[in-house]
Amino acid sequence: KAGVTQTPRYLIKTRGQQVTLSCSPISGHRSVSWYQQTPGQGLQFLFEYFSETQRNKGNFPGRFSGRQFSNSRSEMNVSTLELGDSALYLCASSLGRLAGLSVQYFGPGTRLTVT
Amino acid sequence: TQLLEQSPQFLSIQEGENLTVYCNSSSVFSSLQWYRQEPGEGPVLLVTVVTGGEVKKLKRLTFQFGDARKDSSLHITAAQPGDTGLYLCADGSSNTGKLIFGQGTTLQVKP
Numbered sequence: 001k002a003g004v005t006q007t008p009r010y011l012i013k014t015r016g017q018q019v020t021l022s023c024s025p026i027s028g029h030r031s032v033s034w035y036q037q038t039p040g041q042g043l044q045f046l047f048e049y050f051s052e053t054q055r056n057k058g059n060f061p062g063r064f065s066g067r068q069f070s071n072s073r074s075e076m077n078v079s080t081l082e083l084g085d086s087a088l089y090l091c092a093s094s095l096g097r098l099a100g101l102s103v104q105y106f107g108p109g110t111r112l113t114v115t
Numbered sequence: 116t117q118l119l120e121q122s123p124q125f126l127s128i129q130e131g132e133n134l135t136v137y138c139n140s141s142s143v144f145s146s147l148q149w150y151r152q153e154p155g156e157g158p159v160l161l162v163t164v165v166t167g168g169e170v171k172k173l174k175r176l177t178f179q180f181g182d183a184r185k186d187s188s189l190h191i192t193a194a195q196p197g198d199t200g201l202y203l204c205a206d207g208s209s210n211t212g213k214l215i216f217g218q219g220t221t222l223q224v225k226p
Contacts, residue, residue, distance in 0.1 A: 033212035048212035106157030
């Protein structure tokens with residue numbers, strides 16, 4: 001079974017631009033979560049999508065948004081990029097059961113650099 | 116807001132040594148998970164523990180969950196260079212895909 005894939009793996013953008021990152025979950029997984037990882041703040045939860053609906057959201061400004069498609073693939077968008085948005089963006093997928101533990105599997109991440 | 120504190124932040128040891136890293140939470144864990152992340156990759160789940168006092172072993176790794184479910188330790192016996200990486204503890208809600216992570220312990224095992 002193929003793992004979680006993220007594209008692109010590396011991205012360089014300029015302040016003020018916007019960016020879209022893509023995540024393809026493991027086949028059969030309906031939940032996709034996004035995280036931002038930086039040296040200073042560590043891994044922080046951005047949001048989770050389940051069956052095309054945002055189920056949970058972290059404490060990030062509205063410039064960060066996402067969506068999920070009917071095939072469970074997900075995209076996240078960051079508008080009006082700031083230097084502080086430079087980070088590794090990780091996507092994780094899971095079965096997304098409403099009860100009980102649901103193991104998350106992470107992709108390799110997209111390294112975003114804002115100059 | 117739950118806070119997870121991991122210690123130490125950095126650890127550099129020689130191959131063959133033993134080590135222990137710690138994870139403490141400001142509130143009771145829903146479910147405690149330990150991950151290892153290697154450079155350029157996403158975190159990989161090592162173990163999930165739910166029951167207070169639980170001990171799990173994964174080859175040379177021993178995971179212990181505190182009785183009060185607010186702390187955990189990861190002990191590595193006879194560390195090898197392949198153990199090098201960032202070790203992260205996390206609390207996972209059973210109802211959502213939200214994980215709260217500690218800052219991590221960076222382990223370097225020198226040959």
